[in-house]
Amino acid sequence: MAGQPLTLHRRRTPAVPIAPMGTLLLRSLVLVSLYYAVALWGFLFTPDPNGVALVWPATGVGLALVLLHGPALLPAAALAAGLVSWQFHLEMMPLAQALGTTAATLAGVALGARLLRGLGFSPRLERVRDTALLLGVGALAASALAAAAGAWGLALGGRELDFTGTWWRCWMADLTGLMLVTPALLTWLDPHAPPLRAGVTGGWGMPLLLVTVTILVTGMTYSPLLPPALAMPLSYAVFPAILFSALRCPLRITTGLILVSGAIALSGTGLGFGPFADMGQTTGLLSLNAQLALLALTGLLLAALRAEREAERERARRHLDELARAGRLSTLGALSSGLAHELNQPLCAVSSYAQACRRLLARGRLQELAETLERLEAGTRRAAETVRQIRSFASGQAPPRHTLDPATLVHEVEALLRPELRRRGVHLVLKLPEGIPPLQGTPLQVQQVLLNLLHNAMEAAEGRQPAQVCLELRREGKALVFIVTDTGPGIPPQRMERLFEPFATWKRGGLGLGLSISRDLVEAHGGRLSARNPPRGGAEFRFDLPLEDPHDVPAASPSGGR
């Protein structure tokens, strides 16, 4: 893959790293066992004396494992296919043909895996594109080849068989098997998949209920208990469960449900029960396979659509995070000379204390020395606290939202701004009422909005009489309102309309991103940021943050205006 950077636009799946021999052997063993097991299962439900299985998931097993672990598993796939041929086909056809069947199956698996890899297929199945690729390429290449192999084998076996009909049934059996088995194997056996726990957000109750419902409903449908007239409509009852799972549960639960319901339906039909059993072999097989393929396709597509939407939302959130960090760094840059001063003060004190200590020691004034050492330590703590504040504000990761105390937030922001306020001779008035309730939010982002608004207000008020900035917190209904006012000249009326748009700056040296980022951050917290020129003069910016339960707060999402 040395040339990968040059072919990025082709979106190739990264090469599977070479696994140690032990792992390879273990995986090969898994492949052979699974392949053999599903082949055995396929033959068990083969009512046709010609050996055409009702469903043939073995190809799907081979494809899934080779996709996950790379072509190193192809020998195992060959072994498995050979073993099955030897066991089940040899009595029907000569050795050469049995070998040919094996080779064709293997070629199907290899070609399918190769094509999917080449086209950038991701075994996570988190994109609609992946589902489409699996269905299209995987089914067409692997199934067609496998089916051809089956038909070829059967035809050469000397039976009186209609080739086209056999091919068609083989292909259907392969495709259904692949749609049922491959997604489940890909999602459950992926060594890089996150733990299942991580995907189950609302507790295990829902997945367990869905599994129970699916097993019960499918079991009832394909049991001798129900008359066909009732069983037929009931065979669609599994759809809501799959749809619900696709929308609410991790993909693994959905693929698992598809596999389980498919296995029950096929087994039941194979045993002669259920709505499809009495239709005659070809029709029944075709109908059931079509229904199962549609069920799998619906579940997979829906899950992929949901995953795509979530990924899009996550991308927007990350984008906002990055933008916010850039904004914070730029704010820190503007405050840097003041912060350097703020850091230098305790350093000066500490250095003075240390030098005084040396003199006190030389004169044996030990009592004073001990006191001075204590003050020295306090000075270093103060410097360390300033450094901590700067670092946490500049850090890249915005910690997840949790409960925050608005007063603490405000005081931390004030500490960052204090040296610059002093330097510019601007007075900051804080109006924090008693007993402000805690908020739900990302502290860093709320602080960034506050710092940005206060910094703007400070710049506006600098050099005015009086030069004053006021921050007031007020509880209004179910929201906490932050109001920043200044004694500056107010917002120019012609700027008002485009105030929150990116790059709409009228200050020199500013990028004009501060207000735009601030508004996005406030909206990501479920609030609103607005500006006006109050009648008494100056500018006023206010934003509200909801005081509700965390579950009611919408997750960070892209906002309008971009």
Place this chain on the structure above:
Amino acid sequence: MTSLPQVHLVDDDPDVRAGVSLLLRSADFRVRSFADATGLLQAITPETAGCLVLDVRLPDMDGLALQARLQERGILMPVLFITGHGDIPMAVRAVHAGALDFLEKPFDDRVLIDGVGRALEVDRRQRRRREETTALRRRLDALTPRERDVLQGLLDGKPNKRIALDLDLSVRTVEIHRSHLMHKMGARNASHLARLVLDEGAAGYGEEA
């Protein structure tokens, strides 16, 4: 007459104030510290002895403004500025406006202590000189108009006879005036008298004569 010399430290940062005053005390200086310029201006007069250690940026006034205010009030104590990061240009202007020196925080204790020692020495010299000038002025003020005329003649290097002629007095009278004024001025002889009056900078004297 005046209090003992003290270092007057002004910095709005309590830690810096405590640290620097402790350091100065450990070197046996007397220190009074203030959080702002207003506090300092209320506490000192032109008679206060000592020196000033000022942060160039104070909450109520910057260093240059404070320097101007002190000069307005006739407070001539030497000023050492201390400066945090980024205030160097202002410190340089302060030195041009008459400050003794400026030190960048954090500073070396020897530099600070030497600086303060030097400032106190400058203040002591200035003060002694001012006292001498005041004393001389008092002595000159004690002279009668006639004695002053004679003194002018002496400073111009004229012999008694010539002075008597110029002032239309007898030589004897001039000698008496001369003896009185030598006594009042505390001069041993004519050249000592000239050195006293001219060297000690009785600047106003020439205009008066």
